[in-house]
Amino acid sequence: MVIDLLKRQKGKLYIGGGLREEIPLKYRQWYNVGIGAGWIVSVPDGEVDQETACLSDHYVLESNDHHVVALARVSGARVLVSCDGDLRDDFRDRNLISQPLGKLLPFDSDKARVRKFLQQRRLCTRKAEAAA
Numbered sequence: 001m002v003i004d005l006l007k008r009q010k011g012k013l014y015i016g017g018g019l020r021e022e023i024p025l026k027y028r029q030w031y032n033v034g035i036g037a038g039w040i041v042s043v044p045d046g047e048v049d050q051e052t053a054c055l056s057d058h059y060v061l062e063s064n065d066h067h068v069v070a071l072a073r074v075s076g077a078r079v080l081v082s083c084d085g086d087l088r089d090d091f092r093d094r095n096l097i098s099q100p101l102g103k104l105l106p107f108d109s110d111k112a113r114v115r116k117f118l119q120q121r122r123l124c125t126r127k128a129e130a131a132a
Contacts, residue, residue: 013040014075017048018067043075059096062086069096081105 013034015023020042023031034040051070055061061069063086072078072091078100080091091102 011039011079012077014043014071014077015040016043016071016075017045017052019048019071020045041075043071047074055096061096062089062093065090072097072102078102079105 015031031040035042048067048071051074052067055066055070055073063069063084065084065087068080068082068087069090072080073096078097080088080102082088082091082104088104091097091104094101096102
């Protein structure tokens with residue numbers, strides 16, 4: 001459902017580093033279509049991997065998803081859709097994600113709730129807006 005809304009709206013899905021490696025083979029075609037259509041933004045793996053290493057060296061995260069937090073920091077993306085409670089806690093930590101703070105979209109949101117959520121201001125940093 002979130003992907004359908006990304007296709008119709010101006011939202012972007014940022015993928016890079018360890019998160020790209022986690023894409024199951026059955027979704028590779030979907031990923032390639034999204035890249036071609038412009039609703040998926042490919043973030044250089046090297047940048048995300050470098051930030052992942054920095055986070056691992058300097059911060060203790062609740063989750064084991066340093067690569068997801070690193071992707072948000074590098075890309076400027078500030079919306080997370082996840083059921084992982086520890087990752088959601090990390091995403092709300094202003095020492096990790098700030099200016100603006102990370103926002104959480106419940107995984108099971110209905111279309112009306114997602115639309116309302118996507119109408120908020122400051123869902124990404126200016127860096128992400130410039131890349132879009």
